[in-house]
Amino acid sequence: MASEKIIEVQNITINFEGKIALSSLSFSVKKGERVALIGPSGAGKTTLLNTIATFIKPSDGQLVIDQVDSSELNDRKKLARKIGMIRQQFDLVHQLPVVHNVLAGKLGQWGFFKSLWSLIFPQEKAIAIRALERVGLKDKLYEKTANLSGGEQQRVALARLLVQSPEIILADEPVASLDPARAEDVLSMLTKLVMEENQTLITSLHSVEYAKKYFTRIIALRDGAVFFDLPVDEIQAEDLASLYQLKEHM
Numbered sequence: 001m002a003s004e005k006i007i008e009v010q011n012i013t014i015n016f017e018g019k020i021a022l023s024s025l026s027f028s029v030k031k032g033e034r035v036a037l038i039g040p041s042g043a044g045k046t047t048l049l050n051t052i053a054t055f056i057k058p059s060d061g062q063l064v065i066d067q068v069d070s071s072e073l074n075d076r077k078k079l080a081r082k083i084g085m086i087r088q089q090f091d092l093v094h095q096l097p098v099v100h101n102v103l104a105g106k107l108g109q110w111g112f113f114k115s116l117w118s119l120i121f122p123q124e125k126a127i128a129i130r131a132l133e134r135v136g137l138k139d140k141l142y143e144k145t146a147n148l149s150g151g152e153q154q155r156v157a158l159a160r161l162l163v164q165s166p167e168i169i170l171a172d173e174p175v176a177s178l179d180p181a182r183a184e185d186v187l188s189m190l191t192k193l194v195m196e197e198n199q200t201l202i203t204s205l206h207s208v209e210y211a212k213k214y215f216t217r218i219i220a221l222r223d224g225a226v227f228f229d230l231p232v233d234e235i236q237a238e239d240l241a242s243l244y245q246l247k248e249h250m
């Protein structure tokens with residue numbers, strides 16, 4: 001169902017040793033939405049993504065993933081089918097061939113190291129080839145991952161996500177280290193793949209331009225709270241100006 005809520009963040013507060021990183025945050029995301037998370041440095045974007053990924057436990061409030069309270073999501077393998085995360089550093093093991101990194105998605109990130117060292121059976125190899133084909137890297141199957149460029153490594157991380165095939169994809173500044181052409185390449189590929197699979201995507205970004213171009217909705221965070229939450233076509237220049245305005249000028 002198109003209107004189904006897949007993520008519900010309800011009054012979530014994250015407290016790091018007395019410092020409030022997220023302050024009673026609430027919003028929900030429907031299946032198939034593509035949400036860009038923007039906001040100044042320190043606003044809480046990474047903390048929010050890590051919370052939705054269940055890496056951080058809220059100090060207060062509730063997280064509901066596909067009708068299930070996050071405190072009940074204890075089965076790591078099931079969770080890996082629900083949520084996949086892609087980080088700025090991509091979490092790839094550079095000494096290993098590309099194929100191992102791609103197949104790490106198969107067992108989910110919690111069986112990560114075990115799956116990296118596992119034997120590759122022909123059937124699995126076919127899965128890896130298919131995923132690498134979709135990101136345009138079929139010829140790099142046995143290449144040492146370290147030898148790939150930043151943009152290519154990011155595509156390997158995308159191929160791993162394709163193999164994992166989670167319903168929700170969280171990406172923390174996935175294009176921060178790439179030049180503009182590579183960044184657009186990775187974002188257009190990521191959003192295309194997500195649309196093909198009707199997955200739900202939340203990506204933190206520092207580029208408002210990319211947020212508007214590739215996403216359906218923008219949630220802006222400032223000081224651990226939602227500053228605005230709007231469909232991309234309703235965002236005004238003033239909203240953005242005040243979001244990034246330095247405090248001493250406010």
Ligand SMILES: Nc1ncnc2c1ncn2[C@@H]1O[C@H](COP(=O)(O)OP(=O)(O)OP(=O)(O)O)[C@@H](O)[C@H]1O
Binds near residue numbers: 040044048
């Ligand atoms: N593990 C931690 N321990 C203590 N404080 C933390 C921790 N992680 C984040 N914080 C604090 O929480 C706030 C939010 O940080 P967060 O990393 O989520 O911001 P961000 O929006 O991702 O910033 P950036 O755009 O620079 O990546 C910051 O003030 C940060 O210092």
Ligand SMILES: [Mg+2]
Binds near residue numbers: 045046047
């Ligand atoms: Mg961050």
